[in-house]
Every structure is written in structure tokens, then in C-alpha cells.
Amino acid sequence: xxxxxxxxxxxxxxxxxxxxxxxxxxxxxxxxxxxxxxxxxxxxxxxxxxxxxxxxxxxxxxxxxxxxxxxxxxxxxxxxxxxxxxxxxxxxxxxxxxxxxxxxxxxxxxxxxxxxxxxxxxxxxxxxxxxxxxxxxxxxxxxxxxxxxxxxxxxxxxxxxxxxxxxxxxxxxxxxxxxxxxxxxxxxxxxxxxxxxxxxxxxxxxxxxxxxxxxxxxxxxxxxxxxxxxxxxxxxxxxxxxxxxxxxxxxxxxxxxxxxxxxxxxxxxxxxxxxxxxxxxxxxxxxxxxxxxxxxxxxxxxxxxxxxxxxxxxxxxxxxxxxxxxxxxxxxxxxxxxxxxxxxxxxxxxxxxxxxxxxxxxxxxxxxxxxxxxxxxxxxxxx
Amino acid sequence: xxxxxxxxxxxxxxxxxxxxxxxxxxxxxxxxxxxxxxxxxxxxxxxxxxxxxxxxxxxxxxxxxxxxxxxxxxxxxxxxxxxxxxxxxxxxxxxxxxxxxxxxxxxxxxxxxxxxxxxxxxxxxxxx
Numbered sequence: 369x370x371x372x373x374x375x376x377x378x379x380x381x382x383x384x385x386x387x388x389x390x391x392x393x394x395x396x397x398x399x400x401x402x403x404x405x406x407x408x409x410x411x412x413x414x415x416x417x418x419x420x421x422x423x424x425x426x427x428x429x430x431x432x433x434x435x436x437x438x439x440x441x442x443x444x445x446x447x448x449x450x451x452x453x454x455x456x457x458x459x460x461x462x463x464x465x466x467x468x469x470x471x472x473x474x475x476x477x478x479x480x481x482x483x484x485x486x487x488x489x490x491x492x493x494x495x496x497x498x499x500x501x502x503x504x505x506x507x508x509x510x511x512x513x514x515x516x517x518x519x520x521x522x523x524x525x526x527x528x529x530x531x532x533x534x535x536x537x538x539x540x541x542x543x544x545x546x547x548x549x550x551x552x553x554x555x556x557x558x559x560x561x562x563x564x565x566x567x568x569x570x571x572x573x574x575x576x577x578x579x580x581x582x583x584x585x586x587x588x589x590x591x592x593x594x595x596x597x598x599x600x601x602x603x604x605x606x607x608x609x610x611x612x613x614x615x616x617x618x619x620x621x622x623x624x625x626x627x628x629x630x631x632x633x634x635x636x637x638x639x640x641x642x643x644x645x646x647x648x649x650x651x652x653x654x655x656x657x658x659x660x661x662x663x664x665x666x667x668x669x670x671x672x673x674x675x676x677x678x679x680x681x682x683x684x685x686x687x688x689x690x691x692x693x694x695x696x697x698x699x700x701x702x703x704x705x706x707x708x709x710x711x712x713x714x715x716x717x718x719x720x721x722x723x724x725x726x727x728x729x730x731x732x733x734x735x736x737x738x739x740x741x742x743x744x745x746x747x748x749x750x751x
Numbered sequence: 752x753x754x755x756x757x758x759x760x761x762x763x764x765x766x767x768x769x770x771x772x773x774x775x776x777x778x779x780x781x782x783x784x785x786x787x788x789x790x791x792x793x794x795x796x797x798x799x800x801x802x803x804x805x806x807x808x809x810x811x812x813x814x815x816x817x818x819x820x821x822x823x824x825x826x827x828x829x830x831x832x833x834x835x836x837x838x839x840x841x842x843x844x845x846x847x848x849x850x851x852x853x854x855x856x857x858x859x860x861x862x863x864x865x866x867x868x869x870x871x872x873x874x875x876x877x878x879x
Contacts (some may be wrong), residue, residue: 406787406812609813675790677810699789699812726814728808 378423379522379587389607395494397424400607409610410701413573414742416602417528419515419594420611422572426496427517427581428503430487431480434511441610442506442650443474446643447487455553455568459633459641460491461651462502467629468651469502470495471621471641473570475555475634488555490523490579492623507654522587526594527577527614529744534598535560535578547578561593574613574618574742613698616707617662617668619740626667626695628707635663637739643691665692665711668691670725670734672706675699678725678732684710685724685731691716694725700741707741708734756874757843757861757869759821761803764845765861772852773861775821777809779844780874787812788837794851798826802860806851818850822860 375398385391389400402409404556412418430439439447445458455475462469475488491499496518503514514693536544538682543558547567550556555568563586571577582590595605612622621627626636633642633655642655677697684692692712700707708725716723721736757765762781766774782788790810800806800820807818828853833839840848855861865873 389799401813402786403787550784613812675810677790679815699787699810701812 372498376424379584380423380524380591383588383591384421384605384607387605389605392608394608395424395492397493399424400605402607402609406607406609406613407701409604410613412604413528413575413610413614414531414702414744416604417526417530417534417577417598418573418575418604418606418610418614419591419598420525420527421522421591422525422579422611423518423522423584423587424493425518425523426489426491426493426499427521427523428489428491428500429477429515429517430489430512431484431515432510432512433484433515434508435487436485438506438508438512439474440647440649442503443472444642444649444652445474446647447474447476448452450474452476452479452485453555454658455555455570457553457641459627460489460499460502461649461655463650464502466498466656468627468631468633469629470499471623471638472499473568475568477555477566478557494624500589502503515587517684520584521581522584522591523579523581524587524591524594525571525573525577525579526598527571527573528577528603529576529602530598531571531575531577532600534594534603535580537712538593550578553560561590563590565590572618572620573614573616574620574740575744585652601652603730612696614699616696616698616709617700617702617740617742619709619742620694621667621709625661632658632663634658635665636667663714666714666717667695667739668692668710668712668717669737669739669747670694670697670708670710670723671703671737671741672708672725672732672734674732675704675706676732677706678710678726678727683709683726684734685726686713686716691723693705702742706732707740712736757821757864758867758871758873759819759837759864761819762820763794763819765821765864766845767861768852771858772827772854773822773824774849775806775851775853776849777818778870778874779841781816782840782844782848784818785809785811785814785816789841791837793829793831793834794826796829800824800826800853801878820853821864822855823854823857824855826851826855827854859868 384400415592443458473490538561566581678694682694694710697708724731794806805817
């Protein structure tokens with residue numbers, strides 16, 4: 369009987385509890401790990417749609433005439449080139465001992481009538497306190513306003529082949545058409561289930577879909593409307609368990625696992641998030657050296673013939689030599705076998721390489737495979 | 752539930768059989784709590800085990816759990832059909848979902864385990 373009284377709750381917490389959500393402490397939040405079966409929730413997302421309460425993630429806004437210049441000086445990704453309505457993946461590095469503080473999505477949500485941009489940052493729940501503290505410590509005397517909207521809003525991810533048509537069915541025809549036409553990593557605003565919402569065509573599952581931000585006060589109504597409309601079409605509410613297996617199959621790194629404070633982003637395949645371009649930002653000199661160098665270990669996918677799962681921290685072996693470490697591992701519901709991501713010696717990273725993983729004192733044969741483990745089929749024409 | 756079942760606090764059940772053997776499995780509460788079972792490892796026949804020692808493991812999508820011997824003895828039979836049909840654990844945890852048969856060193860050791868009512872009370876406390 370864990371004590372949950374000190375945990376933060378999203379506006380959808382009561383819904384989760386009323387619908388059988390198994391609530392756990394995740395990064396200080398009381399969140400559902402699953403409702404019934406992780407595998408069923410996972411497969412519903414792959415085959416129809418899944419909906420996820422991701423309100424625990426931090427939602428920040430950065431506004432004011434100096435906001436672009438200021439963010440440009442802090443993020444690893446260039447933001448001055450981002451057009452309104454576009455979203456980019458970035459790292460947030462600092463000059464603190466905790467070097468890479470987080471990975472995040474940065475967006476130029478809209479421009480104010482006077483032309484100043486309104487920027488958004490979505491950060492990991494576990495890192496929000498220190499990211500906000502770091503950003504506040506770097507604020508200029510004027511010209512930038514940083515606000516944390518995490519508590520006043522909710523964020524609902526709707527993911528899967530039916531996600532766009534499902535969300536569109538709760539909008540006006542005009543808004544539905546705009547959402548359907550929205551490019552990946554693009555954002556817009558619309559009225560969803562009668563409520564003003566900010567949407568982005570982003571997600572963490574490897575499926576098409578949107579992440580929807582609404583006011584906390586209307587979150588349960590919006591969630592219920594999506595759920596009611598979706599269940600007859602195969603949608604399931606999904607917990608963090610399915611979110612993790614879905615992102616693992618999609619080969620997406622998770623902060624604290626694949627990506628850490630001292631990581632070399634180029635070794636993890638996150639070089640795209642580091643835009644040096646002669647710029648100066650926290651840790652840019654180290655990133656430049658890492659880009660020019662050859663990492664000792666790189667991130668790979670491992671596939672097993674067995675269903676016995678490697679887990680984070682398991683060692684990877686080439687004969688009698690320890691050559692790597694597992695960063696995430698699980699049974700893959702889509703593939704029907706165990707998969708893992710691992711950091712292994714760069715010389716052993718080629719697809720097809722046979723390695724062993726030591727799982728609870730037993731060696732399990734694995735082979736290196738290209739990431740992602742799962743790639744969705746190109747969407748077919750809309751009916 | 753059958754009156755002849757005994758339970759360990761670690762959620763294994765035990766049933767005395769003819770000839771002094773005991774059959775061991777895991778409770779329906781444990782199966783339900785684990786969910787999404789994907790893998791099971793059984794001990795070898797002939798393995799000598801002590802009460803509380805791991806005799807195998809059961810893995811769900813989220814985590815791995817040990818299966819503990821409820822009594823000391825020798826493993827004399829294992830349910831080899833089970834690992835490839837883990838759904839049996841959910842459908843018939845006290846029948847076809849049996850895991851091992853043990854010849855106990857001490858025929859009275861099982862007397863110390865929980866009876867059905869005591870186990871139900873334990874589980875009621877764990878599920879809030």
C-alpha cells in the first residue's frame with residue numbers, strides 16, 4: 369500500500385482511478401501504468417488508436433520581444449529559423465554539473481499581433497523542476513516572460529492510424545480539415561469537443577497522431593468525448609506501460625535511459641538536435657568535440673529470439689568481453705519477441721552482429737538490428 | 752475455493768496430493784496482478800529446493816518475478832506445457848496452471864502456510 373498523498377495529480381486522475389487505472393508514482397505524479405493489459409493497449413494503438421494522459425509533462429511558454437534570441441542562446445537546436453506553427457526536437461543543456469538537463473519539443477506556437485513570437489517548450493515530468501529553475505536563472509532583466517502552464521492545462525495524446533479522423537470527428541469540418549492537413553511536427557489551434565485546444569502532430573508511439581492541450585477545467589470532458597467516440601472504433605485508454613513499449617518499438621530515446629546528463633548525443637543518434645553552426649550555447653564546445661570525434665559506444669537495437677526480456681542495466685557481451693549495456697528492454701507486443709536498446713562498442717554496432725546479453729545470470733543470444741524496431745506503414749488515402 | 756489449498760505470503764499455492772507429493776502454482780491474485788505474462792522459466796526435475804528459494808521466474812511485459820518454493824523438498828515433476836501456454840495460468844490457476852510437484856522433506860512443513868481465509872485477508876490488505 370504505497371502512500372500517494374504527496375503525489376501530483378493530473379486533471380484526469382479521477383477518471384483513471386474510476387476506470388481501473390493501476391496508479392503508480394511516476395516522477396512524482398500519480399499516473400496509470402495500465403488499465404487492464406499493456407499488450408492490449410499497445411496493440412490498440414498500433415491497429416486503431418490509443419489515448420494517453422500526458423498532462424504530467426511540463427508545458428512552458430516563452431513570450432516577449434527577446435524570447436527568440438534568448439532561447440537561441442540556450443537550446444541545442446536553432447530556433448530563430450522556426451516558422452510559426454512548427455515544432456522541433458531539441459536538447460536543453462546547461463553549464464551546471466547536470467549537463468544535459470532534458471530533451472524537449474520547442475515550438476513557435478503563434479506570433480502576437482505585434483510580431484513577437486510565442487514559443488512553447490514541452491519537457492519531461494521528471495526534469496521540469498530543474499529545467500524551470502535553470503531557465504529562470506538565465507532570464508534577462510527584461511524582454512522574456514517564462515510561464516509554466518503544467519498545472520493549469522492538460523495534455524492528451526491520441527495516437528494510431530485512426531487518431532486524426534477520430535479527433536477530426538469532434539471538430540468542425542473546417543478544423544477537421546486543417547488537422548488532417550497538418551504536417552508532422554506542426555501545430556495549430558482548433559476547437560476540439562467544443563473546447564479551445566492547441567494541437568501538434570507529434571507523439572511518442574511511432575504512430576500518426578496528435579497531442580492536444582486544453583484547459584485543466586475541461587480536460588475530463590474532452591477526454592470523455594474522445595474516449596466515447598473512439599471506443600466503438602477500437603480505441604483504448606493507455607497507461608504509461610504501453611507508452612513505454614510503443615516508444616521502445618519506435619526506437620525513441622527516453623531521458624534517464626538512452627539519454628543522460630553526460631551523454632554524447634551523436635552516439636545516441638540525436639545529432640540532428642545539435643545545431644552548432646558556429647553558435648555558442650551551454651556545452652556547445654563539448655558537443656563540437658563529440659561531433660568531430662568517434663564515440664566509443666553507440667546506440668543499437670537488439671532483437672532476441674526469446675521472449676525473455678533484457679532490462680536496463682543488463683551487460684552486453686561479445687564472447688568473454690563486456691562490450692555494452694542495455695538502456696531499455698521489453699517484450700515487443702508487435703514483434704512477439706524481446707527487444708532492447710543498448711550502448712555497445714562502436715565496432716560491434718553493425719546490423720547482424722551476434723552478441724549476448726546477461727539476463728539474471730543467464731546469457732541470452734541477441735543480434736544487432738537497425739532502429740526503429742517498428743515503422744508504421746505510409747498512410748493510405750483518406751476515405 | 753478448495754479447502755485443501757495452502758498459500759505462501761509470496762502468492763504461491765500448494766495442494767497435498769496422494770503419495771505425499773504436493774502440487775505448487777501461483778494464485779489467481781498473483782496472475783491478475785502480473786498481467787501480460789510473456790515468459791516463464793521452470794526448474795529441472797530433481798532439483799533440491801529449500802522453502803523460500805526461487806524455483807523459477809515469471810515475466811510480464813513490465814517486470815520479472817521469482818516463483819518461490821513454499822516448502823523444502825525435491826522437484827519431481829514440472830508442467831512443461833505451461834511456458835508455451837501462459838494463458839492457462841489465468842484460465843485455470845489452481846488446475847491446469849500448476850507449475851511443479853514437490854516431494855517435501857517434511858510432510859508437516861505445509862501446515863505453517865496460510866489457509867484460504869488467511870490468504871484472502873492478506874490479499875484484501877494489499878489491494879487497498
